[in-house]
Amino acid sequence: MKAVVMAGGEGTRLRPLTCNRPKPMVPVAGKPVMEHITALLKNHGIYDIAVTLQYLPDIIRNHFEDGGQFGVRMRYYIENKPLGTAGSVRNAESFLDDTFLVISGDALTDIDITKAVEFHKDRDAMATLVLKRVDIPLEYGVVVTGKDGRIVRFLEKPGWGEVISDTVNTGIYILSPEIFKYYRANEFFDFSRDLFPILLSENKPMYGYVTEDYWCDIGDINAYIQANFDVIDQKVRADIPGREIAQGIWVGQDTSIENDVTVEAPCVIGAGCRIRDGSVIGKHSVIGDNTAIADRCSIKRSVIWKNTDICSDVQLRGSIICSRTYLESGVSAFENSVVGENSKIGERAVIRPDIKIWPGKWVGQGMEVESNIVWGSRARRQFFGNRGVSGTVNIDMTPEFAAKLGASFGSVIKKRGIIGVGCDGSTSAAMIKNAVISGLLSSGVHVNDYDVLMLPSMRAAVRFYRLDGGIYAGVSNTGSHRLTLDFVDKTGSSIDRVTEKKIENIFSRDDFARCEGDCLKGITEIKGFQDFYIKNVINEMKSSSLDFKILINNSAAFGTRIVAELLTELGCSVKCVSIGENLPEGPADMGQFCRYVKNGGFDMGVSIEDSCEKMLLVNSNGMLLTEDVFIALISMILFRKLGGGTVVVPVSASQAIDTIAEKYHGNVVRTKTSTRDIMGRLLGRDAKEELLEQFTMNFDAVAGLVKLLDFLTVNGSSLREMVAMLPRIHMHRQEVECGWDKKGKVIRRIIQEHSGKKIDTLEGVKIYDEKGWVLVLPDSEKPLCRVIGEGASEEFAEELTNIYVRKVREISRG
Secondary structure, three states, X not given: OEEEEEOOOOOHHHOOXXXXXXXXXXXXXXXXXXXXHHHHHHHOOOOEEEEEEOOOHHHHHHHHOOOHHHOOEEEEEEOXXXXXXXXXXXXXXXXXXXXXXXXXXXXXXXXXXXXXHHHHHHOOOOEEEEEEEOOOOOOOEEEEEOOOOEEEEEEEOOOHHHOOOOEEEEEEEEEOHHHHXXXXXXXXXXXXXXXXXXXXHOOOOEEEEEOOOOEEEOOOXXXXXXXXXXXXXXXXXXXXXXXXXXXXXXXXOOOEEOOOOEEOOOEXXXXXXXXXXXXXXXOOEEEOOOOEEOOOOEEEOOEEOOXXXXXXXXXXXXXXXXXXXXXXXXXXXXXXXXXXXXXXXXXXXXXXXXXXXXOOOEEOOOOEEOOOEOOOOOOOOOOOOOOOEEEEEOOOEOHHHHHHHHHHHHHHHOOOOEEEEEEOOOHHHHHHHHHHHHHHHHOOOEEEEEEXXXXXXXXXXXXXOOXXXXXXXXXXXXEEEEEEEEEEOOOOOEOXXXXXXXXXXXXXXXXXXXXXXXXXXXXXXOOOHHHHXXXXXXXXXXXXXXXXXXXXXXXXXXXXXXXXXXXHHOOXXXXXXXXXXXXXXXXXXXXXXXXXXXXXXXXXXXXXXXXXXXXXXXXXXXXXXXXXXXXXXXXHHHHHHHOOOEEXXXXXXXXXXXXXXXXXXXXXXXXXXXXXXXXXXXXXXXXXXXXXXXXXXXXXXXXXXXXXXXXXXHOOOXXXXXXXXXXXXXXXXXXXXXXXXXXXXXXXXXXXXXXXXOEEOOOOEEEEEOOEEEEEXXXXXXXEEEEEEEXXXXXXXXXXXXXXXXXXXXXXXX
């Protein structure tokens, strides 16, 4: 049997480890990870190996040559342009004349290849994917199989709401040469995204072999360190270089360890090392070949590459020190810090946790390194939540952080783009907005500054001026100490998760674009767009004036002022109160606000959230419209205004909307529950006028409220009467604790338990019952699942929800 080792990866998430070497050449326990893979293949009788290369190919070729010194025969196939995983393997087609194995050269595993091949042959498969169950499957391709192991579905790098299994693709495949019929040579083609979906759609025999053996995708710095620990803890079957001089202590040839040195197991010390008196080599330390460690050093839980010089009194704690680095006396480096190759760290310098120093850098004597030495400050791996990026002002939402975010977004947009920025006028938001502008300019984009406006107006400005995107800064209604940055794409929608991940990756790697000084673009200040937007809202009205008595909760001072002035100008009688401020006769909570609306003879009550995108409505009877009722109400209004049409609603929305659609000859499209997904569907490339109308009603509280009042006026109706026309809605919602590492398991088990029954896995898993449905949805920001049920009655909806709350709790604790 022959194998293909895919070794073209750059390993961008491992930088600076991979700045000067391809990812397969990163050492694990003293040997390049690809050496461990080569040894695994040889141990299973695979001696003929094709190696696909792209990034720094000569480093791999010069190390392995023809493979003879490793007991195998190697051939190399270089991609002159990116071809994708399947495309790169196609380069070796002439070499692959029978069933063959594909394996990554940059992952660590001891999978029993022989058993996997037997599984493949027993099922006469065209393709067999080696699968592994993992606790948190977000960074992998999730694969769903039937009871016989046949693959039934793929999902590439899902969000928590999309996780339907904890079984993931390891990137190890057993394939028939017949696969080459499905794509051409020199064509970009990916196994997971292109080939396997084709085989699945044509019902070709494609199976998943679930392994219990060790597998680690060395995807980031933490995984790299853990892989080293796992080797020396012997959690993975791998060859450890050197001789085991005591249990758990391996030492290479010609290494000198003086008498007064403490060495704690487990650890690996390479060949040709010198370790002086008084030093401590603590457990879980890996010392590369030809490393010199002077007296009184303390090395703990650290990985040191070969040819490194460490002077006296150096303290390393959970650090990675790359090759040919020189640490002067008294240097300290802490958890998850990385010093790149050919660097020099001056005497008594301190490298703080999580700091990355790129290759070839020099750190002066006595310096405290508190930011990455490339440019920018410390990175956070993931910071986008359900809505943009939020943080406490001047603690985790600092000007430095905001500037780097701006530079990262600008790097995604590329040069010659135009980005709009705006804020809510608060001092904190203005400060952060200005920092964002600095970062954007540094990346080479032009900036349109819209000064003070609402977030919905910012979205409209992006569309109106045909910008490439926008960033909006606004404080929370709980106080100016909490601030959110909203990122907008060229349609005015919140950016999608793919773009969020690109920004996070650029941010965490400090890999954003920098524009030369003479190429910097400028800032165009655009005043008065908020007023222009409000005039446009008025011009779209069908009625000449509005005559309603409205109570407004002053929950968002900026938005409340705008809507109060606008409604007053249009003829409404408006009163503003602040919940919880103990004003004379003022409401203490939302319940009292509802009673205030009813007892005060108001036509409706309105509370606008801080982003000015969402609103809560109370009718004249004091009834607070829940989110479910509000979505149904807006759907009915749109169907009536448009004489049918299409509405987009989340998968969690009530089935009552389908009943309304049938009555008014409309259509319902369901999408994922996140705001970005709903916006993306409404404002996509082919967005129709009816969908733009729905966007306004759902995500622009000021314009949406005016449109609602205009509709009521034209139709001679009231909010109370419109709500009474809706079908009865019986829904129940609960949250149940569920650890991050249990979410995939929970969804997989529920799907398996309902095999053959009507379910929907658009997001989470939705199970249909004769009298209703229930949706189990993993939360993307918290360690919990949301359980939403709808039934023919309140009692049945609650009972159905409780059943699945108990089920989630049982599976997650099992």
